[in-house]
Amino acid sequence: MLPPFDYLTYRRIRNQKQADRDRRFSSLPHPYLLGITKSDKEIINQPIEQLVEDIQTSKTSALTVLRTYGKVAVRAQKRTNCITELLLPEAESWLESEVNLKGPLAGIPVSVKDSLQVKGFDTTLGYSSLAGQPFPEDGAMIKLLKDAGAVPYAKTALPITLLSFESANGLWGPCLNPHGLRYSPGGSTGGEGALLAQGGRIGIGSDVAGSVRVPAAWSGIYSLRCSTGRWPKAGVSTSMAGQEGIPSVFSPMARTLNDLTYFTRAMIGMQPWKYDHTVHPIVWRDELEVEAQNKPLRIGLMSNDGVIPPTPAIERALATTVAALTEAGHTVTDITTPNGADPFTGLNLASQLLNSDGCHHFNVPIRSFEPSDPGADQLTRIAHLPRGLRYLYYLYVRYIKRDSILATLIRDFGPKSSAQLWPLVAQREAFRATWHNWWNAEPQQFDFILCPANATPALPHKAMHDAMSSCGYTFLWNLLDYSAGVMPVGYVEVARDSLDGPYRKVLRRLGSDHAVARGAWKHYDAIQMAGLPTAVQIVGRRWQEEQVLGYMSVVEQALEQYRDPHTGESSRYTLLEID
Structure with missing residues (x-):
């Protein structure tokens, strides 16, 4: 019609x-x-x-x-x-x-x-x-x-x-x-x-x-x-x-x-x-769940994915969790992700794999002028650019805007033929093998990886126009097919989670003043976000659902017992009151 x-x-x-x-x-x-x-x-x-x-x-x-x-x-x-x-x-x-x-x-x-x-x-x-x-x-x-x-x-x-x-x-x-x-x-x-x-x-x-x-x-x-x-x-x-x-x-x-x-x-x-x-x-393996809860744990900490730094509220939630786990007798160590298989490389690869049809299929059922998602609209516009124009856009972003992160995501984003898709799948498998070998090797051998679930607390409606690429902290584990759980930690607090200057100045100081990070951080406002939940992510390996749930229990117990040194009280998240 x-x-x-x-x-x-x-x-x-x-x-x-x-x-x-x-x-x-x-x-x-x-x-x-x-x-x-x-x-x-x-x-x-x-x-x-x-x-x-x-x-x-x-x-x-x-x-x-x-x-x-x-x-x-x-x-x-x-x-x-x-x-x-x-x-x-x-x-x-x-x-x-x-x-x-x-x-x-x-x-x-x-x-x-x-x-x-x-x-x-x-x-x-x-x-x-x-x-x-x-x-x-x-x-x-x-x-x-x-x-x-x-x-x-x-x-x-x-x-x-x-x-x-x-x-x-x-x-x-x-x-x-x-x-x-x-x-x-x-x-x-x-x-x-x-x-x-x-x-x-x-x-x-x-x-x-x-x-x-x-x-x-x-x-x-x-x-x-x-x-x-x-x-x-x-x-x-x-x-x-x-x-x-x-x-x-x-x-x-x-x-x-x-x-x-x-x-x-x-x-x-x-x-x-x-x-x-x-x-x-x-079958469900009870012994793995129990074992995960009854031993000192070795935990790898990925506090920053190298693309979008965590905003102060999320950084504090992560630090609180680390302090609680350490106080409970567990060992938390900063990780260096594998060479050639870092989170940004994963984000770029996963984005191409997920949208290898050039954003065709999810747009087919949309009627004329029926509202779509602003982030999906942006992906569609980039994917539908003729290849030559997309390359020119890449050059503009890379060398005029000097934004290597966004430019890399743009460069190869578009419809793929079978001849183009198969090498991407091979890259995915090589990426997974690299992580598998890295986790097995010394000094890693972590029980789980602790990281943010997202760089920000909840974003305002329609923010996906700017923050469409702010998915790296979760997308990485989809690419690897790892089991991962998310649990609440606390809340955004104005006094402790406000930025100490304009968000772009903070990002420049962190070495992350590029469009992908700005798109998420521009909406961060601890005053407006006060009371929104904060959370962390617990990541295990493939088919480790029992262990991840066991690890989440350990984290929850540690947080419940931990007392914030600033207040002397628990900052643990409590469920919404049912009225």
């Missing part, structure tokens, strides 16, 4: 989908519209193991639990616009006929990213062209959840294109950060971050460059990026089907570390390889 009629179709579908969603919320049964009670708060804060046991022994009704989290969803949606498709009251009927209440997740409500396929509901990914096409059957992931006893109850917000740390699209609008409504909750699984921060229990998202880890960092929750083949990925939709240069992985998110660990263990215990041919039959 030609514009303007295509645009009018988008507007009509957008209005219809939002009106349908509003009706579903307003027509919920009366119990969902009541206030959060004391007993609701007890359910929300009850350890997941005890809640499952109470449901299995009929001490607590699964319907009561579902209605508690339904109330949470109603309030979270009103505040942050985090839900796309509300699965209530269908979830009530699933409790009676499809959910296995004897499973390891008996009666636990689980929210899922909009991209998961649920029977009877659209999977729009934020594209109006994908609306009005409800799936006739549950995807494999939803089937697995129901067989485990979990109850899917909401699908959550994401960005159009799925390539952004924002979670906004023209179909559903922007999702807001509950810690500060002017800020993004992260992306592309930002709806999960917002809902879980406000009292949700468990979520499932996808991650190709940090899409479960940045929402965790920016929303103040926990997430685990699983290695490929450890967690199911069937039964989902994507904006880049067939892209395997940097495979997207679906992974768990949770409000607490205990929930995250229990959920991950339960899902793998369900033998997901029986549901999805891409899953390796690796």
Whole structure:
């Protein structure tokens, strides 16, 4: 259809989908519209193991639990616009006929990213062209959840294109950060971050460059990026089907570390390889999780990726974590990344692999004049430049602007033929081999690497126009396919986290005054960001999900016991109050 009629179709579908969603919320049964009670708060804060046991022994009704989290969803949606498709009251009927209440997740409500396929509901990914096409059957992931006893109850917000740390699209609008409504909750699984921060229990998202880890960092929750083949990925939709240069992985998110660990263990215990041919039959190894928690650890510290220095709030969160671990008896050592396989080389390689189609596929479903993500738009414009013009642009940035970082990212960014793509895949494998050998060698042999999840706390809405390349602290581990977890540490504080001068002057002092770093740092303002969560990332090796969760437990215990020498008090992050 030609514009303007295509645009009018988008507007009509957008209005219809939002009106349908509003009706579903307003027509919920009366119990969902009541206030959060004391007993609701007890359910929300009850350890997941005890809640499952109470449901299995009929001490607590699964319907009561579902209605508690339904109330949470109603309030979270009103505040942050985090839900796309509300699965209530269908979830009530699933409790009676499809959910296995004897499973390891008996009666636990689980929210899922909009991209998961649920029977009877659209999977729009934020594209109006994908609306009005409800799936006739549950995807494999939803089937697995129901067989485990979990109850899917909401699908959550994401960005159009799925390539952004924002979670906004023209179909559903922007999702807001509950810690500060002017800020993004992260992306592309930002709806999960917002809902879980406000009292949700468990979520499932996808991650190709940090899409479960940045929402965790920016929303103040926990997430685990699983290695490929450890967690199911069937039964989902994507904006880049067939892209395997940097495979997207679906992974768990949770409000607490205990929930995250229990959920991950339960899902793998369900033998997901029986549901999805891409899953390796690796059983859950309890002994590795326990071992990780019961020995002095050797930790490698990557405080700066050499591209974007951490802003003061993130630098302080990292320093606090290092001090807590050191005080707890662990050894933390600064690392020097392998020669020829440094994080910037990885960022450039991963960017080319991920967008080797020239940004074609994620743009195909967008109707004329339908809003896209500002960062994805910039990538598209660069990728669509004729090769000669792109090279001239590279020369201008490299030699006139004297920005070697941005110039390098521009130079080879564009559509690749098979003859061009294969050498990139070979480079990826060589990059992985270099890191494998480096980690094995002395003096490394670290148990895990500690680093930021992002250089900044949550950024304002639409900041991706400037900060589209601020993904290096997470993207590196996707390229390597390492297991990585994110956990909150504290909050931005004005007195301790403000810049000591204009941001460009600070970046010049740090030797990082280039466009990629400026794009992230220009939005950093400790006064405006006060109260936003800060976080760190715990990185293990491939298929080390058990160990990473064990290491996260060690870090959490160390932070809980640590007392800030400036205040004499714990600066540990506390969950948002549920009202």
